Amino acid sequence: xxxxxxxxxxxxxxxxxxxxxxxxxxxxxxxxxxxxxxxxxxxxxxxxxxxxxxxxxxxxxxxxxxxxxxxxxxxxxxxxxxxxxxxxxxxxxxxxxxxxxxxxxxxxxxxxxxxxxxxxxxxxxxxxxxxxxxxxxxxxxxxxxxxxxxxxxxxxxxxxxxxxxxxxxxxxxxxxxxxxxxxxxxxxxxxxxxxxxxxxxxxxxxxxxxxxxxxxxxxxxxxxxxxxxxxxxxxxxxxxxxxxxxxxxxxxxxxxxxxxxxxxxxxxxxxxxxxxxxxxxxxxxxxxxxxxxxxxxxxxxxxxxxxxxxxxxxxxxxxxxxxxxxxxxxxxxxxxxxxxxxxxxxxxxxxxxx
Numbered sequence: 001x002x003x004x005x006x007x008x009x010x011x012x013x014x015x016x017x018x019x020x021x022x023x024x025x026x027x028x029x030x031x032x033x034x035x036x037x038x039x040x041x042x043x044x045x046x047x048x049x050x051x052x053x054x055x056x057x058x059x060x061x062x063x064x065x066x067x068x069x070x071x072x073x074x075x076x077x078x079x080x081x082x083x084x085x086x087x088x089x090x091x092x093x094x095x096x097x098x099x100x101x102x103x104x105x106x107x108x109x110x111x112x113x114x115x116x117x118x119x120x121x122x123x124x125x126x127x128x129x130x131x132x133x134x135x136x137x138x139x140x141x142x143x144x145x146x147x148x149x150x151x152x153x154x155x156x157x158x159x160x161x162x163x164x165x166x167x168x169x170x171x172x173x174x175x176x177x178x179x180x181x182x183x184x185x186x187x188x189x190x191x192x193x194x195x196x197x198x199x200x201x202x203x204x205x206x207x208x209x210x211x212x213x214x215x216x217x218x219x220x221x222x223x224x225x226x227x228x229x230x231x232x233x234x235x236x237x238x239x240x241x242x243x244x245x246x247x248x249x250x251x252x253x254x255x256x257x258x259x260x261x262x263x264x265x266x267x268x269x270x271x272x273x274x275x276x277x278x279x280x281x282x283x284x285x286x287x288x289x290x291x292x293x294x295x296x297x298x299x300x301x302x303x304x305x306x307x308x309x310x311x312x313x314x315x316x317x318x319x320x321x322x323x324x325x326x327x328x329x330x331x332x333x334x335x336x337x338x339x340x341x342x343x344x345x346x347x348x349x350x351x352x353x354x
Contacts, residue, residue: 004116008280011043012038020037021094023089025263031109033085034086035062038082047125051135051138054085054136055139063219080327083117087106107148109312111155114139143175144237146175147175170265171265171325172268174278183279185346235268257295269322270301271306278306299321
């Protein structure tokens with residue numbers, strides 16, 4: 001058994017997630033990442049029936065997401081678990097590698113994690129005498145995390161029978177899936193991802209610290225601004241996203257609309273009325289491939305920004321949509337998912353995480 005995943009058997013001290021880490025050993029993608037784990041509410045004497053691996057956006061700071069993931073965890077069956085993973089170099093709590101990783105390297109690290117989880121859960125299930133019904137693994141990604149989730153599924157789900165896929169489903173949250181450099185935010189923010197601005201931004205961190213107590217930035221954003229090393233990794237990944245997230249594989253997205261199986265394949269949440277500055281023409285193309293809202297795999301949310309995770313209200317709205325997909329028998333009322341109380345979105349809600 002992979003000792004790097006021994007935390008899956010630990011009980012958390014409270015409802016708060018268990019903070020842990022994973023040391024990646026993939027070629028050209030090694031390093032430590034920070035994790036948060038919400039184990040099954042029924043305990044960890046047995047493996048979870050369903051593990052949802054959440055892949056963050058960029059910056060990959062876990063502090064943005066506990067309101068969303070905690071609400072989702074409460075809404076799922078007692079046998080379900082959630083694991084959230086940061087990106088290598090995107091944590092203020094674990095050391096960063098000297099050289100930042102680009103998008104393909106981050107992808108390789110995520111594939112290593114998913115394959116390790118698949119093997120660990122299968123072995124645990126066999127050890128527990130439950131090998132006839134191995135635990136399911138699903139991916140859920142925000143923004144670039146959604147792109148990574150899709151690429152992982154393309155790489156690992158090679159079998160013709162969806163019931164034999166190592167990753168059974170993917171939940172895309174405000175996904176950036178194509179031509180990101182041509183989006184509104186891609187056009188307006190391009191200078192910060194290129195020279196001469198890009199290498200200078202980490203140097204501003206010490207100069208900004210004296211004024212940070214007087215700002216209204218979320219605490220997680222403050223921790224980012226205070227860490228020039230993490231800023232360097234975030235900007236490097238951002239530039240790589242701009243260069244590499246381009247053409248869509250529409251045939252693959254079409255293949256993920258499984259009309260006879262509403263528990264597998266892809267599902268996606270988007271901002272309605274083209275209100276997401278990181279999503280361009282890729283949004284309608286993928287929504288069409290998945291059958292629009294009428295097909296049950298697409299949800300358009302009015303008034304919820306790209307960085308939904310910055311407020312409790314928006315976090316709960318998105319969590320309830322995803323919970324209904326994961327557990328169709330859920331009693332959560334999705335009416336909340338189309339209603340806004342007028343809470344003001346914080347600074348940067350349509351920019352980061354990207």
